[in-house]
Amino acid sequence: MEKKNNNNLLAWLMSGLFGILSGIFLVFGYQLESGDALDLTDQNALLVMVAFFIIITVDTRHVWRNYESARNGKGKLFGLIPLPDKAKEISVTKRDFLINWSFMFLLGIPVFLAEFPGFFVYDAQEELNEVLTRTFTTHHPLFHVLLLGGIIALFHKLTGSWNLGIAMYILLQMLVITAIFAYAVTYLQRKGAGRKWRIFWLVFYGAFPTIVMYTLCSCKDGLFSALLLLLTILLVQLIDEREAFLSDKKKVAAYVLTATIMPLFRHNGFYAYLVFVPFAILYFRKALKPVLVGMLTAPVILYLVLNGALGALCHVEEVTHHQEMLTVPIMQLARVYTYEKDSLSEEDKVLIESYIPENNLNKYTPRVSDLVKVDFNNALYEENKGDFWKVWRKLFIQHPASYLNAWLLTSYGYWYPPAIINVYGGNTVYTFTYEGSSYFGYEVEPPGERISLIPPLDNLYRYISIGNFQKDNPLLRLFFTPGLYVFIYMFVFAYRLYRKKFGLILPFLPMILTFCTVLLGPTYLIRYVLYLWLCVPLLTVTKV
Numbered sequence: 001m002e003k004k005n006n007n008n009l010l011a012w013l014m015s016g017l018f019g020i021l022s023g024i025f026l027v028f029g030y031q032l033e034s035g036d037a038l039d040l041t042d043q044n045a046l047l048v049m050v051a052f053f054i055i056i057t058v059d060t061r062h063v064w065r066n067y068e069s070a071r072n073g074k075g076k077l078f079g080l081i082p083l084p085d086k087a088k089e090i091s092v093t094k095r096d097f098l099i100n101w102s103f104m105f106l107l108g109i110p111v112f113l114a115e116f117p118g119f120f121v122y123d124a125q126e127e128l129n130e131v132l133t134r135t136f137t138t139h140h141p142l143f144h145v146l147l148l149g150g151i152i153a154l155f156h157k158l159t160g161s162w163n164l165g166i167a168m169y170i171l172l173q174m175l176v177i178t179a180i181f182a183y184a185v186t187y188l189q190r191k192g193a194g195r196k197w198r199i200f201w202l203v204f205y206g207a208f209p210t211i212v213m214y215t216l217c218s219c220k221d222g223l224f225s226a227l228l229l230l231l232t233i234l235l236v237q238l239i240d241e242r243e244a245f246l247s248d249k250k251k252v253a254a255y256v257l258t259a260t261i262m263p264l265f266r267h268n269g270f271y272a273y274l275v276f277v278p279f280a281i282l283y284f285r286k287a288l289k290p291v292l293v294g295m296l297t298a299p300v301i302l303y304l305v306l307n308g309a310l311g312a313l314c315h316v317e318e319v320t321h322h323q324e325m326l327t328v329p330i331m332q333l334a335r336v337y338t339y340e341k342d343s344l345s346e347e348d349k350v351l352i353e354s355y356i357p358e359n360n361l362n363k364y365t366p367r368v369s370d371l372v373k374v375d376f377n378n379a380l381y382e383e384n385k386g387d388f389w390k391v392w393r394k395l396f397i398q399h400p401a402s403y404l405n406a407w408l409l410t411s412y413g414y415w416y417p418p419a420i421i422n423v424y425g426g427n428t429v430y431t432f433t434y435e436g437s438s439y440f441g442y443e444v445e446p447p448g449e450r451i452s453l454i455p456p457l458d459n460l461y462r463y464i465s466i467g468n469f470q471k472d473n474p475l476l477r478l479f480f481t482p483g484l485y486v487f488i489y490m491f492v493f494a495y496r497l498y499r500k501k502f503g504l505i506l507p508f509l510p511m512i513l514t515f516c517t518v519l520l521g522p523t524y525l526i527r528y529v530l531y532l533w534l535c536v537p538l539l540t541v542t543k544v
């Protein structure tokens with residue numbers, strides 16, 4: 001009886017945690033979206049928040065209780081849906097994998113033809129130029145720079161066409177990403193996903209526009225997110241069948257290779273994995289074996305060796321970009337400088353301007369830091385970090401609300417489902433000006449050129465990417481925003497914490513930690529959190 005009461009208390013605590021976070025995200029997100037600032041004096045908003053706390057907490061507990069009854073065969077979910085206790089594993093073959101892979105690859109071909117030679121955007125020209133000029137820096141991950149620039153330059157040399165070079169890179173990337181998706185769907189099949197669910201997930205991975213955009217985009221985020229998905233699947237398998245996994249040399253090698261290559265596409269992936277390792281060792285503490293410790297730690301060493309070796313071989317120019325790590329404090333100082341300038345002393349103004357030029361401070365926009373941080377005085381910061389942090393601390397004490405708003409305005413789009421992704425509104429790029437939306441970069445940067453072979457499909461992707469899709473479809477757009485998926489993960493993980501099923505959360509920890517890093521990033525864009533879409537299907541095979 002005491003154990004049952006404790007479990008019930010924990011259930012209410014976890015459902016309460018989900019209710020509180022949901023209420024905060026919804027009310028604060030609405031204020032930031034509509035007014036560019038939090039208003040903690042708005043009593044109506046606070047009352048609405050409390051109402052959300054109560055309603056969501058009670059409803060969540062009710063859903064969990066209903067789910068448990070259905071899982072135990074004592075009823076149906078909401079009186080309608082019978083749930084088996086546990087899905088039976090199904091035998092799958094290489095043929096299943098090849099069918100899944102071929103199907104998803106073919107699903108992407110019409111979009112590829114509509115957007116020929118593919119989406120060549122998000123620093124693409126800059127990365128290509130590094131290869132063409134043999135001038136490499138540490139600003140972009142060198143592995144991706146060499147992969148992208150090397151393939152495009154090679155096929156341009158063979159064919160004389162930049163478009164064919166870009167297209168070949170996109171097709172090769174498409175093969176890799178859809179292969180990982182096929183592995184995911186095949187694993188879902190093995191864990192009991194029936195024919196209808198198999199088709200659903202094939203279409204989800206192969207045709208959902210948000211996923212297809214990055215499958216066909218030259219930026220590093222598509223490959224990074226796909227590799228993070230693969231790492232999550234391997235961790236699910238490790239938790240589910242530890243002895244068999246560790247005795248399979250191919251599986252161990254696949255894990256080490258995946259965990260090593262993934263952060264070569266995004267540096268924050270390395271920091272996330274580095275933090276993940278101690279949690280994994282703690283979880284496996286009662287069953288630690290040399291092979292397991294080696295498998296978990298080897299990617300850290302291999303990443304450092306490979307990244308260092310690539311830098312040495314390419315004679316990388318060490319360019320210090322402290323502003324990438326200082327995005328949040330830079331935006332906090334810029335917001336105070338912009339909106340509270342009259343309260344600043346001349347000494348404070350001069351000190352801020354010495355690190356962040358006045359011209360950049362005057363370009364402050366709440367939701368993106370690019371124009372503010374771009375000319376940050378890295379040399380002065382290296383010489384004298386103390387004054388920067390001295391003025392930062394002083395103004396934090398004087399303007400804590402401005403500091404909080406400055407940070408949340410560059411990140412709330414990740415956790416507020418109705419947020420409209422238009423952080424670049426008004427900015428002009430190579431082929432268009434962002435107006436109603438900056439959901440996706442869409443364009444083909446020089447030296448490439450868009451030649452659409454299926455214009456109606458091209459128009460659809462343009463509409464979703466930079467058109468008014470988000471404003472015209474307030475309900476449908478929720479499935480295109482990261483906030484909805486954050487709520488799904490929070491709901492599921494809160495339930496698993498209540499059931500103390502930590503092993504069903506651990507595989508997602510690299511994804512969670514990677515997500516935490518982007519909350520301190522320059523803005524909120526889909527490209528930084530594509531993995532939220534990719535890993536959702538795995539929740540269906542890691543059920544309590």
